[in-house]
Amino acid sequence: MELSEDDVLHILKLIDESKFDYFQLEVGELKITVSKGDPIPVSAAPQNVSVSQTPSPAPAQAPQVTQAAVASAPQKEAPKPVVIPEGHVSINASMVGIFYVAPEPGKPPFVTVGAAVKEDTTVGLIEVMKVFSAVSAGVKGVVTEVLAQNGQLVEYGQPLFLVKPS
């Protein structure tokens, strides 16, 4: 999809009329970042961006909570929303699939709480139709919590680990 100048102007107009303070749009190679009013503190917004490019998953998942409560009987419930504590970032699932903490059953997990990770450290595997993909930490720091369960479905963007960046 390509954006014309008209489209960009139109997007800017929409943002201007909206209530957002900070807005980031990526379409192919093009990246538009707009903020209104005071500049966003450098430490606040980019935290998540550095890990996953996606906005904080907590508010985005809010509708699922109500669904899980109302849902008639799905045996496998939707993941609980995660509140990311101040000073932490999450490592998120790069795809939907079955999450594994260890390279194979019976082997020790890739990482546990307290483990030091670097950007390229493998922290888990996600299986889609018998194809396994490695999940990289994408951040340098220490694992403070393992959020996702071994052998369970994880959704795209779902937080798997909490990390305190160093």
Place this chain on the structure above:
Amino acid sequence: MSVTRVLVANRGEIAVRIIKACQSLGIETVAAVSEADRDSLAAKRANRVVCIGPARSSDSYLQVGALIAGAQGTGCDALHPGYGFLSERAALPEACTKHNIVFVGPSADNITKMGDKLEARRIAQSSGVPIVPGSDHAKNAREAGALAKKIGYPILLKASAGGGGRGIKLVSNATEMEATFSTAAAEARAAFGDDTLYMERYVGNARHIEVQVLGDHYGNVIHLGERDCSLQRRHQKIIEEAPAYALAPAVRERICAAAATLARSIGYCNAGTVEFLYDNDSSEFFFLEMNTRIQVEHPVTEMITGVDLVAQQLLIAGGQALPYKQSDLKLHGHAIECRINAESPRQGFRPCPGRITEWQPPSGAGVRLDSHCYPNYVVPPYYDSLLAKLIVRGEDRLQAIERIRNALATFRVEGIDTGIPFLQFIIDDPDYRGGKINTRWLEKKLEEYSASYAVG
């Protein structure tokens, strides 16, 4: 094997429509959503949601693996593909079968046979269904030129891997053949990875008439009458009706029977649509292609038959036999559907995503709205621009026209532009009301419409 939990592998109004049909049958639903659709109406209505990927459809709705993982991980025993996206790719039903998931649609074999448009033409011909005079595979421009001479110009060059109005080029005379052939082949190679071309005679004064069919696992096939979808802008239908008006009863009967015959000849199972070209001048009809999915415009058929087509898809997929015989079906009245898109008719129909600040759809006797929109919904820029389908039924065509006219006039949408003003312009046109239209008529009206704004 009956269906108990369905992964809704689509978005927009059709996802909401599928959920509604599931609810009416007591089937649970899991909405497979991209990150951009987490707040969609389908996500709110489904029993549960699973995010299958980022906004871009090539990384979410077009990923067979993500859909299968989403279905398995949430305990779904069936998957409904909707329309568009992967609905007509044999790879999806094949993957479903491999993972013990019921695909709510035809078999991979049905899809493959009809997906190759040249193969579909051969099948139609061998089952005695009339096809547009034309050719088999034309290997090069010289061969095409020789064949075209026999068929008679103007002709259409069509890509065998195309369909849905894509991969078609008009050749008016012999001198144009060489240049057009090479660009058509190059475009077909780029778009579909297959440059096989064939030819059809071009019918200038034609209507697009299509027939809804249903088939079950036990060889039963019925048709549910025809629809007229001649009003198209850039090969996209915008107004559809059922039944097709001013069609001689004998022709109607033959066209519907031909559709059922074709479906039966390939053991078609589930809902499908057989498309025909109807020559207004000679009253002949010709097979064009078969769409192996539920179609956008299915509600006009539902309105005049009383059959819930999506519910039937689910029941058939679950192994039930068709509850109707052909003779059980009676048509009542006339239905019209208008597609309401997020677009700006005054600015060359530019797509118009953004926040819908006000959304007040019409209601009343014989009025139905299929939509995923609600006040404050933000129309994402990543997908097609369909916001809603406004459908009405009247006792006859004139009453239906009156109803859709009133409904369009009271439909209030603020925040984004929609195609409603253009739809009103068409519905009010005396030629439309008189049924004096063909597949080229709308393009002509479009020029008139644009000109009326260009002046101001």
